[in-house]
Amino acid sequence: MTKKTVKVGSTGRFGPRYGVTVRRRIREVEVDLKRWHTCPKCKSKSVKRVATGIWVCRRCGAKIASSAYTLATPRAIVKEVKKVLEEKKLAPEELAEVSTGHAPGEDSSHV
Numbered sequence: 001m002t003k004k005t006v007k008v009g010s011t012g013r014f015g016p017r018y019g020v021t022v023r024r025r026i027r028e029v030e031v032d033l034k035r036w037h038t039c040p041k042c043k044s045k046s047v048k049r050v051a052t053g054i055w056v057c058r059r060c061g062a063k064i065a066s067s068a069y070t071l072a073t074p075r076a077i078v079k080e081v082k083k084v085l086e087e088k089k090l091a092p093e094e095l096a097e098v099s100t101g102h103a104p105g106e107d108s109s110h111v
Contacts, residue, residue: 029069037071040064047071 010030011023037047039057046059055064055071066072 033069 008023009027011027014023014026033049036045037055038045039047039060039062041062042057042060044057044059047055047057047064049071050056052068053065055066056062057064064071
């Protein structure tokens with residue numbers, strides 16, 4: 001059996017079409033898309049994409065809405081959130097409340 005797509009990976013299906021740079025970018029996105037990601041809830045490498053922007057942890061069952069091709073918040077959104085929080089000048093306790101969804105010291109077991 002011959003080795004078909006050692007260098008080009010899944011983008012071998014495009015053959016010589018579209019150019020090297022485009023195929024390389026597609027390969028990088030697809031490799032990141034298909035790998036196992038770390039669950040933000042249970043911290044295990046068991047998150048896979050089930051649909052565009054929908055990710056599910058196979059260990060704890062958590063459903064996460066995120067970017068279409070990777071389980072990460074886009075940098076532009078992170079920058080915008082930081083900018084808004086700085087404008088409001090929230091106290092550190094309030095920042096913790098915003099990021100976790102509940103007040104510090106509050107028991108979250110009943111949620």
